[in-house]
Amino acid sequence: MEGKVESLWEEVRELSLGTTVDRLHSPPTPLQFLRDFVSQNKPCIISNAISHWPALSLWPTPSYLSAALSSSTVSLHLTPDGHADALVPHPSHPSLCFVSAHVQPTPFPQALDLIRRPPNYLVAYLQQQNDCFRTEYGELESDCDGHIPWASEALGCLPEAVNLWIGNHFSQTSFHKDHYENLYAVVSGEKHFLLLPPTDVHRMYIKEYPAAQYSYSQEKGEFGLELEEPERYVPWSSVDPYPATGNLKQESLKFPLYFNGPKPFEVTVKAGEVLYLPSMWFHHVSQTPGDDGCTIAVNYWYDMQFDIKYAYFNFLQSLPCRSIDDPTTPESACEEDSGPHASPNHLNSRFSGDDSATTNVHDNV
Incomplete structure (x- = not known):
């Protein structure tokens, strides 16, 4: 069985995905988007889809944002190193736990200053993910579209959530997946994604970790x-694609299916571009600020279809898979859908404190 699962990784790339993420120089028609990308669960990057947004010229000016949101209090996420919704050493014994950021209500001008001029003892990130753009940042709504028209027509619905992300180069999000069709528009700076399709689930070494929270x-x-009390466990990928210098060999031995398998798709989404990130794709995210000292993005989460692709994915992840290089079975057979990322009751689970999924992750997209 394990050999067949491993051959699937290559076959999916040969038959459908190719070796690079498609780039479109103009927005697709709804039919093209549905036929060529959504139905195939295939990502793409689209240029010239948001060139009409006032945000592209206005938001890279910090004084504009501070003035527009001068009276707004926003949810600022704080961590010691920029790694929230990530695995860190357990506070009481030698293992790992899944930690979420400390969330602090903060006047927007102060929050923006902490992001642009980070002190050496904390990393600040605006990444609330609970439809925050239409609630906490409502004064900015006229600067960009409320939805992506060609995507809304193709998907047959409006987005369930629209989120604003403002961060600096310290913030990154570990590998995770979302049960949403994601249209991710970068307004300032760049976002760097590592992408793996749902068929590669065994390569993520998903394991349940005790949930924890930073306090500041x-x-x-x-x-x-x-x-957290009562005790809660979160299914999360064990793989760090960028291990510390000198640890690559050790990490390769621990997670051979990831490091010895097909390379992830690497994409950089620049200001003015939109990434279509299909539902259930695993993604790791980092960022490079623009001249304003920030990376700013708006993303639109559309409800995914719980159709035959979802059934196939659940079946696939239930299969045991041994690496041909490693006689041990990776810890990937746990039920991901028992955790906060996977509940089909997306709005309830997602917005009650679960990603980027957890309580508000992932991205640190």
Whole structure:
């Protein structure tokens, strides 16, 4: 069985995905988008789809954003190193736990200043993900579209959530997947994605980790780490695609299916471009700020269809898979859908405190 699963990774690329992510120089028609990308669960990057947005010229000016949101209080996510919704050492024994950021209500001008001029003891990120663009940042709605018209027509619905992301080069999001069709528009700076299709689920070494939360003391300028009570476990990928210098060999031995398998698709989404990220694709995200010191993006989450592709994925992830290079079975057979990322009750699970999924992740897209 394991050999057949491993051959599937190559066959999917040969038959459907190719070796690079398609780039479109203009927005597709709804039929083209549905036929060539959504139905095939295949990502693409689209240029000239948001060139009419006032945001492209207005938002890279920090004074404009601060003035527009001068009276707004926003949800600022704080971590010691920019890694939220990530695996960190367990506070009480030698293992790992899944940690979420400390979320602090903050006046927007102060939040933006912390992102643009980060102190050496914390990393700030605006990434609330609970439809925050239409709630916390409502004053900016006229600067961009409320939805992506050709995507809405193709998908037969309007987005369930529209989110705003403002961060700096320290913030990144570990590998995860979302049960949404994601249209991700970059307004300032660049976003860097590593992408793997749902067929590569065994390569993610998904394991359940105890959930934890950062706490931050302004008086001391220090972070604490506390396990959630009652105890909760989160299914999460164990793979770090960028291990510390000198650790690559060790990580390759621990996770051979990832490091010895097909390379992830690598894409950079620049200001003015839109990434279509299909539902259930695994993605790791980092970013490069623009001249304003920020990376700014708006993403649109459309409800995915829980159709035969979803059934195939659930069946595939239930199969055991052994690496031809490693006699041990990767910890990937746990039920991902028991965790916060996977509940089909997306709005309830997603917006009640689960990603980027957790309580508000992923992206740190």
